Amino acid sequence: MAGNRDPAVIFTLPAPAKLNLFLHITGRRSDGYHELQTLFQFLEHGDDLTFEPMEGTGEIILEPALPDVPNEANLIVRAARLLQQETDQPLRSVRITLTKRLPMGGGVGGGSSDAATALLGLNHLWQLHLSIDRLAELGLQLGADVPVFVRGFAAFAEGVGEVLTPVHPPEDWFVVLKPDCDINTGLIFSQEGLTRDTPRITIAPAFEGDASRYRNDCEDIVLKLYPEVRKSQEWLSQFGPARLTGTGACIFGRFPTESKALEVWASKPSGINGFVTRGVNRSPLHTKLTELE
Numbered sequence: 001m002a003g004n005r006d007p008a009v010i011f012t013l014p015a016p017a018k019l020n021l022f023l024h025i026t027g028r029r030s031d032g033y034h035e036l037q038t039l040f041q042f043l044e045h046g047d048d049l050t051f052e053p054m055e056g057t058g059e060i061i062l063e064p065a066l067p068d069v070p071n072e073a074n075l076i077v078r079a080a081r082l083l084q085q086e087t088d089q090p091l092r093s094v095r096i097t098l099t100k101r102l103p104m105g106g107g108v109g110g111g112s113s114d115a116a117t118a119l120l121g122l123n124h125l126w127q128l129h130l131s132i133d134r135l136a137e138l139g140l141q142l143g144a145d146v147p148v149f150v151r152g153f154a155a156f157a158e159g160v161g162e163v164l165t166p167v168h169p170p171e172d173w174f175v176v177l178k179p180d181c182d183i184n185t186g187l188i189f190s191q192e193g194l195t196r197d198t199p200r201i202t203i204a205p206a207f208e209g210d211a212s213r214y215r216n217d218c219e220d221i222v223l224k225l226y227p228e229v230r231k232s233q234e235w236l237s238q239f240g241p242a243r244l245t246g247t248g249a250c251i252f253g254r255f256p257t258e259s260k261a262l263e264v265w266a267s268k269p270s271g272i273n274g275f276v277t278r279g280v281n282r283s284p285l286h287t288k289l290t291e292l293e
């Protein structure tokens, strides 16, 4: 079991949210997965993972457990198990404390980001010296959105989301609304009426432009199926373009300053949840890791 706690070796890393500033579906592979073109930007708002070394052989303790997700199914524990399989050394143990702030099933990538933070955090704690390329490959086994969190730069993504080109969209402020419904990604991708033939676009390397002229191909179907999402989208639209992230349920609007975003946030009807945060092109995870190393 756990040895004595030594605060000197306990560290905390962020697991930031992401937005899909646009999301085009350009085709469908023979295995049923959809080919996407999407633009990922990170948010300052996110979960935190605290890592504490433990004596023992191969024990992964995660606290607190998430409601409805057994720990062995949690992407954090699955990431830790993948890393244990990568090493010839005796299996190492860890206690991870999860501070969950991101809405689950919201399209802001909380589970994927937690997985990436676990991969990079344990690589650091256990001194495994795995490369970012290898960690991104391992991450892809856990979910299509994990590699972008492992690499840590805002990106234009192709394939199922793993072919990444760095971009530099403006680091604006966002109002993110979380309508009160959970949306299953697989269900949206299986809808008959989904647009799957958006022509591929090219984006200049280091694109710095405004992504709001592009769309999210899942949006029409999600707005039709979920009246709560439509309500949030209609309310936020009065201030400018309001778009779905991923397959939803979150809706976001972009603002040039924090004060403008907070002003909009303050006027929202009661009963709509969400948060105000800033978009960043370098993941806060990588910024913090650099400080630790």
Ligand SMILES: C[C@](O)(CO)[C@H](O)COP(=O)(O)OP(=O)(O)OC[C@H]1O[C@@H](n2ccc(N)nc2=O)[C@H](O)[C@@H]1O
Binding pocket: 020, 023, 032, 033, 034, 035, 036, 038, 107, 112, 142, 143, 144, 145, 160, 161, 185, 186, 187, 189, 246, 247
């Ligand atoms: C839509 C995005 O949020 C964009 O960032 C992600 O691509 C979704 O990634 P994710 O949440 O990791 O989704 P997964 O758990 O991998 O996929 C759930 C289900 O959605 C469908 N799916 C997902 C991604 C994709 N490119 N094509 C698909 O058809 C598949 O049926 C899959 O079984």
Ligand SMILES: Nc1ncnc2c1ncn2[C@@H]1O[C@H](COP(=O)(O)OP(=O)(O)OP(=O)(O)O)[C@@H](O)[C@H]1O
Binding pocket: 066, 068, 069, 073, 074, 075, 076, 103, 104, 105, 106, 107, 108, 109, 110, 111, 112, 114, 115, 145, 185, 246, 247, 248, 249
């Ligand atoms: N650490 C975790 N945090 C959140 N969800 C997790 C985690 N581990 C496993 N899951 C499972 O993954 C599902 C999707 O979680 P997540 O919060 O990443 O959704 P999302 O924001 O819609 O992600 P994406 O934008 O990548 O589709 C959850 O409903 C839960 O069952």
